[in-house]
Amino acid sequence: MNRKKDVLFLCQYFYPEYVSSATLPFDTALSLTQAGYTVGALSGYPQEYSLNKNVPMSEIHNGIYIKRVKYIQLKRSNFVGRLINYFSFTAAIALRILEIRRYKVIIVYSNPPILPLIAAVSKKLFKTKIVFVSYDVYPEMAEITKTISPNSVISKVMKVVNKVVINNVDKVVALSSEMKSFLIENRPRLTSNNIDVIANWYEDKGLPETYAAPTKGFLKDFVNEKNLVVSYFGNMGVCQDMDTIIEAMKKLKTDDSIKFLFAGHGIKMKDLKEVIKSENLSNVQVYDFLHGTDYEEALTASDCFLVSLAEGLTGLAVPSKTYSYMMAGKPVLAILGENSDIAKELRQYDAGYAMNVGDSNSLVSAIIELRSNQDKREYMGQNSRRLFLEKYTTQKSTEKYVELMRKLLEED
Numbered sequence: 582m583n584r585k586k587d588v589l590f591l592c593q594y595f596y597p598e599y600v601s602s603a604t605l606p607f608d609t610a611l612s613l614t615q616a617g618y619t620v621g622a623l624s625g626y627p628q629e630y631s632l633n634k635n636v637p638m639s640e641i642h643n644g645i646y647i648k649r650v651k652y653i654q655l656k657r658s659n660f661v662g663r664l665i666n667y668f669s670f671t672a673a674i675a676l677r678i679l680e681i682r683r684y685k686v687i688i689v690y691s692n693p694p695i696l697p698l699i700a701a702v703s704k705k706l707f708k709t710k711i712v713f714v715s716y717d718v719y720p721e722m723a724e725i726t727k728t729i730s731p732n733s734v735i736s737k738v739m740k741v742v743n744k745v746v747i748n749n750v751d752k753v754v755a756l757s758s759e760m761k762s763f764l765i766e767n768r769p770r771l772t773s774n775n776i777d778v779i780a781n782w783y784e785d786k787g788l789p790e791t792y793a794a795p796t797k798g799f800l801k802d803f804v805n806e807k808n809l810v811v812s813y814f815g816n817m818g819v820c821q822d823m824d825t826i827i828e829a830m831k832k833l834k835t836d837d838s839i840k841f842l843f844a845g846h847g848i849k850m851k852d853l854k855e856v857i858k859s860e861n862l863s864n865v866q867v868y869d870f871l872h873g874t875d876y877e878e879a880l881t882a883s884d885c886f887l888v889s890l891a892e893g894l895t896g897l898a899v900p901s902k903t904y905s906y907m908m909a910g911k912p913v914l915a916i917l918g919e920n921s922d923i924a925k926e927l928r929q930y931d932a933g934y935a936m937n938v939g940d941s942n943s944l945v946s947a948i949i950e951l952r953s954n955q956d957k958r959e960y961m962g963q964n965s966r967r968l969f970l971e972k973y974t975t976q977k978s979t980e981k982y983v984e985l986m987r988k989l990l991e992e993d
Contacts, residue, residue: 585682585683585684585685586619586620586621586646586683586684586685587613587618587619587620587684587685587686587986587990588610588613588618588619588620588621588684588685588686588687588688588986589620589621589622589623589680589681589683589684589686589687589688589709590606590609590610590620590621590622590623590624590687590688591622591623591624591674591681591687591688591689591690591696591699591700592606592622592624592688592689592690592696593624593625593670593690593692593693593696594606594624594625594627594630595607595610595622595624595625595647595649596622596642596645596647597627597631597632597633597636598627598630598631599630599631599632599872599873600630600870601781601901601902602690602692602716603624603630604784605781605782605901606622606688606690607622607645608782608784608975608979609688609979609982610622610645611643611645611979612975612976612979612980612982612983613979613982613983613986614643614644614645616983616986616987618986618990619646620644620645620646621645621646621647621648621683621684622645622646622647622648623648623649623650623674623677623680623681624647624648624649624650625649625650625651625652625654625670625673626638626649626650626651626652627649628654629654636649637649638651648677648680650670650673650674650676650677651673652666652669652670652672652673653665653666653669654666654669660728664735666693667693667694667695667696668695670693670696671693671695671696671698671699674696674699675699675702678699678702678703678706681699681700681703681707681709682703682706682707682709684709685709685710685990686709686710686711686712686751686986686989686990687700687703687704687709687710687711687712688712688714688982689711689712689713689714690713690714690716691713691714691715691716691717691718691719692716692717694717694719694720694739694742695738695739695742697711697713697742697746698742698745698746700713700746700749701745701746701748701749701750704749705749710751710989711746711749711750711751711752712750712751712752712753712754712985712986712989713746713750713752713753713754714753714754715753715754715755715756715760715764716756716898717820717897717898718760718763718764718767718896718897718898719739719743720735720736720739720740720743721767721897722820722894722897722898723735723736723739724736725891725892725893725894725897726819726820726891726894727819728819743768747768747769747770747771748770750775751775751989752775752776752777752985752989753771753775753776753777754776754777754778754779754982754985755776755777755778755779756778756779756780756781756898756899756901757778757780757896757899757921757922757923758778758922759895759896759918759920759921759922760778760896760897760898760899761773761776761778762896763896763897764776777981777985779978779981779982779985780899780904780922780972780973780978781899781901781904781973781978782904782973782974782975782977782978782979783901783904783905783907783908783969783973783974783975784908784975785908785969785970785974785975786877786908788909788910788966800842800878800879800882803840803842803866804840804842804882807838808838808839808840808884809838809839809840809884809885809948809951809952810840810841810842810882810883810884810885811839811840811841811842811883811884811885811886811887811914811948812841812842812843812844812879812880812882812883812885812886812887813826813841813842813843813844813845813886813887813888813889814843814844814845814871814876814879814880814886814902814905815845815900815902816845816846816847817843817845817846817847817848817849817850817853818847818848818849819848819849819891820890820891820894820898821847821849821889821890821891821900822889822890822891822892822916822917822938822939823849823852823853823889824939825889825916825936825938825939825940825941825944826887826889826916826941826944827853827856828941829941829944829945829948830856830860830862830864830865831856831860831862832941832945833864833945833948833949834860834861834862834863834864836864837864838952839864839948839952840864840865840866841862841864841865841866842865842866842868842879842882842883843865843866843867843868844867844868844869844870844871844876844879845869845870845871846869846870850867853867854867880905880906880908880909880911881909883909883911884911884912884951884958885911885912885913885914885933885948885951885958886902886903886906886909886911886912886913886914887914887916888900888902888903888906888913888914888915888916888917888923889915889916889917889938890916890917890918890921890938891938892938892939894917894918895917895918895920895921896918896921899921899922899923900917900923903915903923904969904973906965907932907965907966907968907969907973908966908969908973909965909966910962910963910965910966910969911961911962911965912932912933912934912951912958912961912962912965913927913932913933913934913965914933914934914936914944914947914948915927915933915934915935915936916936916937916938916940916944917935917938918937919935919937921935923935926968926972930964930965930967930968931960931961931964932961932964932965932967932968933961933965934947
């Protein structure tokens with residue numbers, strides 16, 4: 582029998598897709614490969630989030646053995662569509678479960694939420710070790726956002742899946758200390774010893790030496806040196822608090838020196854556009870998901886950034902876009918639980934503002950203060966960049982995965 586490879590990534594999105602749920606596993610896989618481990622990935626075939634439409638079903642890329650499966654991919658804006666995608670992808674992976682026996686360790690992600698069940702079955706069949714990365718906590722997150730009912734069949738199924746998975750994992754990765762606390766309190770068997778906190782990250786693209794308002798490109802008619810550009814990038818779904826942001830925009834609608842820039846996707850994006858139209862918010866621009874140089878240009882053009890979580894979701898999810906904001910060296914305005922790692926660090930480093938969900942007055946005050954005080958804006962931006970460099974670079978976070986894997990494989 583051939584010698585087993587070390588680590589298999591089991592995830593819906595992977596290289597060459599550009600969303601964070603693809604780039605983060607790829608960065609981790611690349612770091613493990615560079616550390617000398619043999620690494621593979623079993624992922625979905627790229628469709629929505631790839632610029633390359635001719636991706637091979639299997640390839641070796643940067644030393645990573647990648648195999649892809651085709652599955653039903655409906656629009657994610659519809660709950661039923663997402664559900665069909667989840668089950669279709671999980672079924673496609675289940676049909677290739679024999680591929681998993683070639684590896685000593687599986688790194689599996691919480692999205693889609695039923696996928697970790699395949700890892701648990703693999704452990705029973707092949708004695709494969711499991712690292713479960715908790716990006717989101719289900720079914721609680723879906724219940725709080727009223728996507729599903731606590732008494733629904735889906736919720737009951739998820740609780741059974743969780744029990745099976747938790748009983749079989751060797752290590753859990755939580756994205757924050759508040760998520761770790763939630764898992765310890767709500768998942769019997771999990772303790773502080775078998776949960777590692779490893780935050781997400783962003784590639785350090787550096788800062789431009791000088792900044793001038795764009796003279797070309799999609800922002801040239803919207804941004805100038807006299808405006809304060811407040812930006813929100815990423816998902817605008819049920820997990821994000823968009824209401825507080827919208828209320829703040831209404832209160833600032835007559836201030837021509839403040840511009841709001843949105844780019845992303847999600848079911849609340851439609852609501853945002855309707856409010857912009859009905860309230861005649863001429864100081865707001867909305868774009869679809871940005872990536873590559875367009876995203877970098879938008880980061881550079883922005884003066885501060887918005888990040889949010891819906892009420893009750895602290896500990897259940899962590900907005901990963903925050904780290905790209907910090908990388909850009911700009912203040913962060915965080916609308917989420919005051920006990921979250923992000924809120925605590927923004928206060929500790931004086932790198933931005935943290936406020937509770939629904940507190941649009943505090944958000945307005947923070948925006949006005951940043952507009953009126955350029956020195957403070959620059960000071961907070963420098964602190965934000967320092968926080969990123971100290972805690973959230975690719976190298977610092979992926980090194981923790983390398984260390985985790987070293988300990989797991991040494992146990993053999």
